[in-house]
Amino acid sequence: MTATPVPAFEPPYVMAVFTSVRTPDDSGYPETLARMAELVREVPGFLGYESARTPGGLGITVSYFRDHEALARWRREEEHRAAMEQGRRDWYESYTLHVGTVERSHGFDRDA
Amino acid sequence: MTATPVPAFEPPYVMAVFTSVRTPDDSGYPETLARMAELVREVPGFLGYESARTPGGLGITVSYFRDHEALARWRREEEHRAAMEQGRRDWYESYTLHVGTVERSHGFDRDA
Numbered sequence: 001m002t003a004t005p006v007p008a009f010e011p012p013y014v015m016a017v018f019t020s021v022r023t024p025d026d027s028g029y030p031e032t033l034a035r036m037a038e039l040v041r042e043v044p045g046f047l048g049y050e051s052a053r054t055p056g057g058l059g060i061t062v063s064y065f066r067d068h069e070a071l072a073r074w075r076r077e078e079e080h081r082a083a084m085e086q087g088r089r090d091w092y093e094s095y096t097l098h099v100g101t102v103e104r105s106h107g108f109d110r111d112a
Numbered sequence: 113m114t115a116t117p118v119p120a121f122e123p124p125y126v127m128a129v130f131t132s133v134r135t136p137d138d139s140g141y142p143e144t145l146a147r148m149a150e151l152v153r154e155v156p157g158f159l160g161y162e163s164a165r166t167p168g169g170l171g172i173t174v175s176y177f178r179d180h181e182a183l184a185r186w187r188r189e190e191e192h193r194a195a196m197e198q199g200r201r202d203w204y205e206s207y208t209l210h211v212g213t214v215e216r217s218h219g220f221d222r223d224a
Binding site: 003015017051052060062092093095098100102103104105106107110 | 115116117118119120127129131132133135162163164165166167169170171172174176200204205206207208209210211212213214215216217218219220221222223
């Protein structure tokens with residue numbers, strides 16, 4: 001989705017790493033993904049997200065939040081809960097979620 | 113690289129999220145990547161890594177370590193240091209590194 005890495009935010013902040021392998025079932029998936037990308041922006045304390053998927057392989061999505069309370073708001077969001085449930089039912093073969101606190105970060109930009 | 117998400121390890125552990133956009137310069141890149149994948153496995157406390165890249169877009173690599181000391185060992189490794197330097201010189205347009213401690217994680221596997 002994103003073509004630039006998100007910046008290094010001011011620590012501490014929270015990151016949620018979601019790695020997944022998809023099923024072949026694409027019904028409703030792109031639309032839901034687009035809707036979630038839109039919805040998460042409304043969550044107070046949301047900092048950014050980025051995503052990459054090797055064709056036919058692993059996908060990794062990382063979401064960044066100011067604190068655990070902001071992430072909890074996102075996990076409680078109704079449409080998001082429904083999407084997560086449908087993900088387990090239809091879209092994901094397997095996934096792992098890792099949630100943690102970022103203690104340091106830095107960025108590099110060739111043109112900066 | 114990986115076609116399965118790494119498992120949810122027992123918290124706490126450390127994760128390093130490296131997101132990047134490549135330059136068009138591919139000279140030596142695949143070989144160095146393969147060599148680093150081999151080398152990192154020898155680092156005591158290394159737990160696993162996974163990688164995804166959207167063609168023409170963003171790449172995300174996540175490495176997992178038992179603790180910060182294990183990650184520090186990897187960052188001090190000579191060949192790795194040389195590769196990071198060449199990365200800034202030749203291979204990366206931009207990147208961001210986020211390092212943090214995982215407090216919770218879980219996995220899902222349809223066939224489990």
